[in-house]
Amino acid sequence: MSLSAGQLESQVIEVDVSIDGHRVEEADITRVLHEARASIDPGDRVVIHAFPACFAIDGSYGVKEPVGMFGDRLAVSMHVITAAAGPVRNLESAIQRAHLTVARFVASPYASALATLVDDERELGAAVVDMGAGSTQIAIFAGGALVHVDVIPVGAGHITQDIARGLLTPVDHAERLKTYYGAAMQSPTDDREMIDVPQLGETGPAEDITSQLPRSVLTGVIQPRIEETLELVRDYLEAGGFDGIGARRVVLTGGGAQMPGIRELAQTILGKQVRIGRPRRVVGLADATAGPAFATCTGLLLYDQMAPLELSDERQTEAKEQPKGRLARMGRWFKENF
Numbered sequence: 001m002s003l004s005a006g007q008l009e010s011q012v013i014e015v016d017v018s019i020d021g022h023r024v025e026e027a028d029i030t031r032v033l034h035e036a037r038a039s040i041d042p043g044d045r046v047v048i049h050a051f052p053a054c055f056a057i058d059g060s061y062g063v064k065e066p067v068g069m070f071g072d073r074l075a076v077s078m079h080v081i082t083a084a085a086g087p088v089r090n091l092e093s094a095i096q097r098a099h100l101t102v103a104r105f106v107a108s109p110y111a112s113a114l115a116t117l118v119d120d121e122r123e124l125g126a127a128v129v130d131m132g133a134g135s136t137q138i139a140i141f142a143g144g145a146l147v148h149v150d151v152i153p154v155g156a157g158h159i160t161q162d163i164a165r166g167l168l169t170p171v172d173h174a175e176r177l178k179t180y181y182g183a184a185m186q187s188p189t190d191d192r193e194m195i196d197v198p199q200l201g202e203t204g205p206a207e208d209i210t211s212q213l214p215r216s217v218l219t220g221v222i223q224p225r226i227e228e229t230l231e232l233v234r235d236y237l238e239a240g241g242f243d244g245i246g247a248r249r250v251v252l253t254g255g256g257a258q259m260p261g262i263r264e265l266a267q268t269i270l271g272k273q274v275r276i277g278r279p280r281r282v283v284g285l286a287d288a289t290a291g292p293a294f295a296t297c298t299g300l301l302l303y304d305q306m307a308p309l310e311l312s313d314e315r316q317t318e319a320k321e322q323p324k325g326r327l328a329r330m331g332r333w334f335k336e337n338f
């Protein structure tokens with residue numbers, strides 16, 4: 001299940017162990033990962049992901065496969081993503097009420113990144129910006145690993161609300177106006193093109209309750225909200241360490257990335273190379289799932305295949321409530337002992 005609620009937070013934990021000048025063996029890796037796991041302290045939050053971002057030998061970072069190398073100290077940088085426990089539990093109980101269980105939570109921007117970034121982007125460094133309905137989510141990749149996630153609580157749904165308020169039209173009409181006629185930037189023909197805008201609360205024949213407005217009025221409502229969101233994205237990217245010459249590629253995805261003109265606007269505001277990210281094709285999925293709105297879902301399907309092994313699974317189970325009742329306790333005992 002993808003998770004964008006619970007104020008996702010990224011944290012990097014660095015732990016090192018002594019290897020006394022000998023050759024690094026699998027056992028040393030297990031030891032340093034064990035130490036790293038022991039030093040995770042989520043407090044009252046829940047660990048959603050915890051995986052090694054990279055290893056270091058004697059202070060030189062960027063080592064991917066330390067086994068076989070020599071040195072005095074072996075260190076690991078662990079990327080730990082946590083979420084507030086309340087929203088995670090609420091989601092889980094909603095799923096359980098539908099007689100389903102959550103196999104694992106995956107941070108939404110991580111799933112979107114797995115689906116949209118190509119190998120070179122993950123390696124050289126890229127940020128995925130997933131513009132959803134309720135929020136805009138960011139995932140930053142570098143050196144092949146996810147290094148940062150953030151969630152900005154502003155999304156494409158806010159544009160719909162702005163249109164409904166600004167043009168005094170019902171919310172469902174505002175959504176329709178946005179998807180049919182919306183654009184992130186004014187175009188020269190906008191003043192001449194008229195659109196029908198049904199008025200809020202009016203009843204009667206369609207021609208009486210509908211006013212005609214130039215399209216430029218609609219764009220005038222949409223553009224400032226998208227600009228504001230992209231300015232927030234720029235600030236979050238900088239705060240997440242995505243700046244400098246190596247950090248140039250931004251991939252925009254999510255339903256909101258379908259707004260015409262958004263790529264050009266993002267390029268100007270973020271000062272980066274921007275492309276629209278469509279999820280990679282998965283055999284068997286319908287053509288209708290090829291658009292950016294399906295990035296997160298496709299990423300969930302790819303997770304098992306693409307994501308590195310994690311240390312967090314055990315902790316997630318620990319954080320869950322212990323099952324109640326004799327049968328449930330017996331089930332747990334069987335699971336733990338066989």
Ligand SMILES: Nc1ncnc2c1ncn2[C@@H]1O[C@H](COP(=O)(O)OP(=O)(O)OP(=O)(O)O)[C@@H](O)[C@H]1O
Nearest residue numbers: 131132133134135156157179254255256258259293
């Ligand atoms: N053609 C379009 N132009 C602009 N916006 C669009 C278009 N199509 C869909 N959207 C907007 O995209 C949003 C939905 O995107 P998406 O499906 O990625 O959201 P979500 O994943 O459900 O939400 P969240 O990520 O916040 O949990 C809606 O606000 C919708 O209005």
Ligand SMILES: [Mg+2]
Nearest residue numbers: 108132254296
């Ligand atoms: Mg989403």
